[in-house]
Amino acid sequence: MNTVILIINLVFSSSFLIAGNQLEHIKERLNNNLTSITNVIPNMYIFNYDGGNNNISDGGNDMYDGGNKLSSSLSQSAGSIVYTSGSINNSSAFGNQNYFTEQLPGLFFLAANLNGVEYFQIDGNLGADGSGVADGIVLNTNHNGTNYMGLLKRVRDGSGYDPTINHLIIVEQNNNINHEYSTNTNNDYHKVYNLSQIDRLYYLLYASRNGSGNSANYYIDDAASEVIMSTFLNSVIESGLPPAMTSIDITGTSGFRMLSSPVPGAVYGDLLEELYTQGMTGSDNPDVQPNVWTYNNSWNALTDLATDNYTAGSGVLVYVFADTDFDGTDNLPVTLTLDGTQNTSPVTIATNEDSWNLLGNPYGYSLSIEQLATDNSGYGPVYIWDSAADAYKYHNGTENGGDIADGLIAPFQGFFSYAAAGAASYTFTENSISAGTGTNYRTAVESEGSGVIAFTSGDKVSEVFMSFNLTGDLGMDHADAYRLMPLSHNDHLVSMFYVGDEAIAVNNLPYDFNADLSVDLDVMHLEATDSGFDPVSETVTMTWDLSDVPEGINVVMMNNETHVIINLHEMDEYTFTLADKDGFELEENVVGSYPLVGQSQFTMFMSSATATSHEEVLPDAFTLQPAYPNPFNPSTTIRYSIPETGSVLMKVYDLSGREV
Numbered sequence: 001m002n003t004v005i006l007i008i009n010l011v012f013s014s015s016f017l018i019a020g021n022q023l024e025h026i027k028e029r030l031n032n033n034l035t036s037i038t039n040v041i042p043n044m045y046i047f048n049y050d051g052g053n054n055n056i057s058d059g060g061n062d063m064y065d066g067g068n069k070l071s072s073s074l075s076q077s078a079g080s081i082v083y084t085s086g087s088i089n090n091s092s093a094f095g096n097q098n099y100f101t102e103q104l105p106g107l108f109f110l111a112a113n114l115n116g117v118e119y120f121q122i123d124g125n126l127g128a129d130g131s132g133v134a135d136g137i138v139l140n141t142n143h144n145g146t147n148y149m150g151l152l153k154r155v156r157d158g159s160g161y162d163p164t165i166n167h168l169i170i171v172e173q174n175n176n177i178n179h180e181y182s183t184n185t186n187n188d189y190h191k192v193y194n195l196s197q198i199d200r201l202y203y204l205l206y207a208s209r210n211g212s213g214n215s216a217n218y219y220i221d222d223a224a225s226e227v228i229m230s231t232f233l234n235s236v237i238e239s240g241l242p243p244a245m246t247s248i249d250i251t252g253t254s255g256f257r258m259l260s261s262p263v264p265g266a267v268y269g270d271l272l273e274e275l276y277t278q279g280m281t282g283s284d285n286p287d288v289q290p291n292v293w294t295y296n297n298s299w300n301a302l303t304d305l306a307t308d309n310y311t312a313g314s315g316v317l318v319y320v321f322a323d324t325d326f327d328g329t330d331n332l333p334v335t336l337t338l339d340g341t342q343n344t345s346p347v348t349i350a351t352n353e354d355s356w357n358l359l360g361n362p363y364g365y366s367l368s369i370e371q372l373a374t375d376n377s378g379y380g381p382v383y384i385w386d387s388a389a390d391a392y393k394y395h396n397g398t399e400n401g402g403d404i405a406d407g408l409i410a411p412f413q414g415f416f417s418y419a420a421a422g423a424a425s426y427t428f429t430e431n432s433i434s435a436g437t438g439t440n441y442r443t444a445v446e447s448e449g450s451g452v453i454a455f456t457s458g459d460k461v462s463e464v465f466m467s468f469n470l471t472g473d474l475g476m477d478h479a480d481a482y483r484l485m486p487l488s489h490n491d492h493l494v495s496m497f498y499v500g501d502e503a504i505a506v507n508n509l510p511y512d513f514n515a516d517l518s519v520d521l522d523v524m525h526l527e528a529t530d531s532g533f534d535p536v537s538e539t540v541t542m543t544w545d546l547s548d549v550p551e552g553i554n555v556v557m558m559n560n561e562t563h564v565i566i567n568l569h570e571m572d573e574y575t576f577t578l579a580d581k582d583g584f585e586l587e588e589n590v591v592g593s594y595p596l597v598g599q600s601q602f603t604m605f606m607s608s609a610t611a612t613s614h615e616e617v618l619p620d621a622f623t624l625q626p627a628y629p630n631p632f633n634p635s636t637t638i639r640y641s642i643p644e645t646g647s648v649l650m651k652v653y654d655l656s657g658r659e660v
Contacts, residue, residue, distance in 0.1 A: 023088050023098055026111050026236055030102060033235035038106045038206075040231045043218045045163040045209040049103045054079035055124060056108075061209065063163045067124030067188040068108065068205060074116070078123035081110075093117075108205035117195050120203070122167055124188035128157040132185045139226050140173065143233040145365065145433040147173035150229045153181040153190040156219050163207040164218055168229060170202040171195065204232060244364025247337040248412040250275070253330075254322040255387035256487040258414030260360020263340040264312040268292070269305040274334040276321040282306045284326065291319040295358035295416075298589050313349030313428055315360035315414025317487070320387075336412070345430035351379075351419045356591040360414040362428050367409040371432040373397025373479075378423030381481035381506060382409065383416040390488050392416075394465070394505045396479035400450030400548060401467045402506050408434055416591060420478070449511055449550035453495070455523050457540045460493035464521065465506040468550050472510040474517055475499060481506035482593040485586065493540070495523045496594055497604075503594040509606075511550055516607045521557070522600040525578055534583035535597060541575045544568055556605045576601075 051057035070081035075093035095115030102109045139150035156164040182189040208218040277283035279290025282305035290301035322330040347362040381396040395402030449468030483496040483503040496503040498520040525538035557566045
């Protein structure tokens with residue numbers, strides 16, 4: 001018996017995935033909300049549909065001389081897309097997808113699903129007959145978390161009183177999409193192209209007219225056009241977002257959680273009702289140490305669960321007890337639910353300059369860290385405490401810039417960010433809202449370049465990240481993420497780059513650099529002591545993923561304990577033994593990074609194809625180049641080549657034969 005396997009590939013955009021945005025629902029909402037749209041068209045002209053099923057012959061008052069003929073890259077001939085008068089039909093012009101048109105008073109409308117369509121085109125002749133002007137613009141707006149672009153052509157008569165014609169073609173935002181149009185006011189030509197990644201298109205035709213004479217050519221300007229586009233989206237297109245979240249599940253075991261609230265005000269009592277709280281009025285046990293804190297340059301315990309106000313956009317730290325009712329039995333998971341009126345965008349919160357700030361997602365939707373970084377340039381990476389990993393997760397706002405899942409901050413999630421000097425407020429814009437779900441602790445996405453190095457010892461794992469982009473710097477920059485000391489005091493494995501004395505979890509580097517560079521990389525297995533941690537000897541395995549490192553960058557590491565050279569392009573993993581080091585103490589009640597403890601375990605060397613001006617070839621013998629400059633003060637460069645990877649010892653002597 002033969003078996004036939006059918007593989008069906010479905011591609012949807014965020015708006016098309018919403019069941020309420022099927023064409024049937026678009027048609028229904030368009031007709032129900034037609035007046036909302038036409039009411040914002042200034043001096044709207046109600047034209048005639050007098051050209052049959054594929055064009056408008058005149059439209060009244062010499063609006064057309066046979067225009068509004070529609071076609072696509074799959075049909076090509078003008079007028080090949082017929083008007084359906086509300087019927088939803090299938091058409092090869094749209095890749096055998098459904099579409100419909102509506103010929104309504106003051107508005108011609110088309111909605112089409114696209115599959116493999118490269119361009120959509122309008123052709124024909126206009127009544128302006130070459131008089132007047134034609135112009136165009138690309139409008140941009142955000143509708144409930146989805147970015148849209150409107151490609152608009154406008155034609156107005158310059159001497160008569162022919163109605164002004166406006167083509168508005170709306171698709172989801174894509175930087176590759178553009179349009180072209182005829183500036184001859186006798187020609188209806190308008191083409192929107194590079195649509196191959198778009199699966200839904202809307203076309204609105206509307207006109208305006210003042211009356212008679214030269215005052216008739218009423219012009220709908222950019223601002224009014226933006227209102228028309230936004231009104232259409234608000235009236236007809238359902239949100240690409242799921243319903244806002246009003247609850248969060250707390251899972252796992254006892255430990256710290258960074259939380260936030262989509263509802264402001266005196267909400268702590270409701271938010272934390274399902275958890276065991278202590279140390280404040282209204283808690284389960286007010287007479288012991290607190291387990292709920294805010295942060296304002298130091299940790300501050302809440303004083304009253306009923307009256308303390310939560311500020312939108314702030315974060316709160318909670319130590320969650322798995323035994324939520326203190327009866328000796330663990331109760332997790334539990335669900336925290338918060339009803340009430342949620343925040344609307346934008347939300348702006350005052351921050352402390354040149355300091356750490358505990359912030360929080362103020363919405364019932366996930367937030368894009370990349371967009372937050374764009375909107376808040378004076379702030380560093382995002383840091384989220386992951387209670388399961390007992391460590392911070394990081395993301396610097398670039399693609400593949402950390403390990404917070406999907407690059408999203410989930411609803412009800414708090415996070416740290418460092419405010420530079422002059423950064424006095426943090427804004428959560430509507431553009432930062434994502435249709436994704438996020439995770440209440442963790443992110444990863446793809447940029448101009450990135451890499452990750454992972455260290456494993458038993459069940460303990462630690463990772464460091466590299467991002468490469470045009471804003472990267474060999475020193476500290478805004479996208480470098482500190483390796484913060486943990487909130488908990490437990491044994492753990494930790495790895496970090498060092499830039500000077502600063503411990504870094506995400507090192508943001510230049511995409512192109514014109515000299516070889518080296519970076520210290522340390523790994524420590526830390527045992528908790530009464531006052532801090534002791535680095536102890538332990539066997540560790542190092543692995544890496546450099547598949548997204550920019551082409552031409554080579555990475556080699558040296559184990560500073562054994563002087564073994566590890567070429568990360570020739571090996572898949574490397575196992576080594578950590579040495580004991582002196583311990584260090586914790587600084588209480590502040591947020592800070594790990595200290596520099598002795599010599600780093602590794603030095604990482606990176607060379608770029610752009611670091612030299614000539615093409616290098618693999619040498620077949622040892623060569624040593626002259627020192628340059630020579631004489632020198634205080635430094636010189638000596639280049640050498642060897643035919644294979646290995647450890648090199650170089651000794652330098654002065655003219656007297658003495659070793660320098």
